[in-house]
Amino acid sequence: MAKQALGPIRRSFAPWDDPEAKPLIHFRGVTKRYGDFTAVDGIDLPIYEREFHALLGPSGCGKTTLMRMLAGFEEPTEGDVLLDGASLKGVPPYRRPVNMMFQSYALFPHMSVEKNVAFGLKQDGMAKSEIADRVAEMLTLVRLQDFAKRKPHQLSGGQRQRVALARSLAKKPRVLLLDEPLGALDKKLREATQFELTDLQVDLGMTFLIVTHDQEEAMTVADRIAVMDQGVIRQVATPAEIYEQPASRYVADFIGDINILEGRLEKGANGISRLVVPEDGLVVETDQPVESDAQNAWYAIRPEKLRVSLDQPADIAVNTVSGEIWDIAYLGDVSIYHVKLDNGTIMRATTANTTRLVERPISWDDRVWLTWDRNAGVVLTS
Structure with a gap:
């Protein structure tokens, strides 16, 4: 039986939880060196x-x-890249059933939209009638059928991005590689296009591999995320698991905003773990079972999990800390509070602005209390 997902998932699809499932792509012990510099260090990653x-x-x-090693533009120094169980060693890029959509789009400026989309098909020697049908299909897919005769300079950034996508999909590759594909778009258009990409990928039933440094983009589009750092993978999991159950301080700190407190780990009764932060006089209780003999540990909690109050809570023994409002950012939908604790530590709390009027607004220099539930944060030992 597949394990219960942590948090929401985009669709009911989790072959990585099936021990019998075979990956479509497998980076197996892959290392890539450039002289003395190791760009990729012993990565093992299955993609389904x-x-x-x-x-x-x-x-x-x-x-x-x-x-680029999957696309064939680079060869591994060590290890192998497999597709459907077969090694891609020595297979040139044009013979691999993969296609790449570049960040710059790389459209031919002298060609119309339809000729840009048709270019790869002509190179493959496809019959003219088939090319016309395929180009029409792709332009309809990306909703650009009315722009077939235009040149790239006559299109908006979002439209050029869709032309590049149509061209990448025209040859119907097994795998589509997306290299920072939305980086040139403005924020609103980028957000809209992310949802279009996910819908398109599900409709086509294709395998997509996207490279991005944008956390929100990865969280929006991906079934799973591999978080990388200095040539190695720190964690591979669904977006919700990466956010709610990071495997290390690096992952916790890289994904979204977080507060991290260091303390001494104590194992309590009834499955409750305690983290004592001496300099804050803070005791954190969590119902997370901690399988570690480490004495020092870190408690990571997201800003939105904290409650901010001007009134002292009845129970201040655990999961409660007091401080002074140091900074406030009003973003419309949420307010962000920077709370300075007595020892100088700054904690960040986020509160949703669910009403237009606030009877007792929290302001600068106010003394406030931060409280949270036992299951709000996560204990990290590395």
Whole structure:
């Protein structure tokens, strides 16, 4: 039986939880060196058919190098890249059933939209009638059928992005590689296009692999995310698991905003773990079972899990800390509070603005109390 997912998932699809499932793509012990520099270090990563998989990490972490090895533009120094169980060693890029959509789109400026989409099909020697039908199908798919005769400079950024997508899909590859595909779009258009991409991927039943440094983008589009750092993978999981159950401080800190407190770990009764933060006089209780002999640990809690109050709670023994409002950011839908604790630590709390009027607004220099539930945060030992 498949394990219960942590948090919402985009669809009922989890072949990685099936021990009998075979991956479509398998990076097996892959290392890539450039002289003395190791760009990718011993990565083992299976990706399954029909999965939308994201490689997420900062610049220089090795994610694009990993994608380029799948595309055939780079060869592994060690290890192998498998597709359907067969090695891709020595197979040139044009003979691999994968296609790449580049961040720059790389459209031919002198060609019309339909000729850009048809270019790869002509190179493959497809019959003219088949090319016309395929181009019409692709332009309808990306809702650009009325723009077939236009040149790229006559299109908006979002339209050019869709032309590049149509061209990448025209040859019907087994795998579509997306290298920072939405980086040139403005925020609202980028958000809308992310949902279009996910719907398109499900409708086509294809395998998509996206490289991005944008956390929100990865969280929106992907079934699973591989978080990379300095050539290695720190965690592979669904977006909800990455956010709610990070495997390390690096992952917790890289994905979204978080407060991290260091303390001494104590195992209590009835499955309750305690973390004592001496400098804050804070005791954290959590119902998370901690399988570790480590004495020092870290407690990570997201800003939206904290409650902010001007009134002292009745129970201040555990999961409660007091501080002074240091900064406030009003973003319309939410307000962000920076609370300075007595020892100088700054904690960040986020509150949804569910009403237009606030009877007792929290303001600068106010003394407030932060409280949270036992299941609100996560204990990390690395």
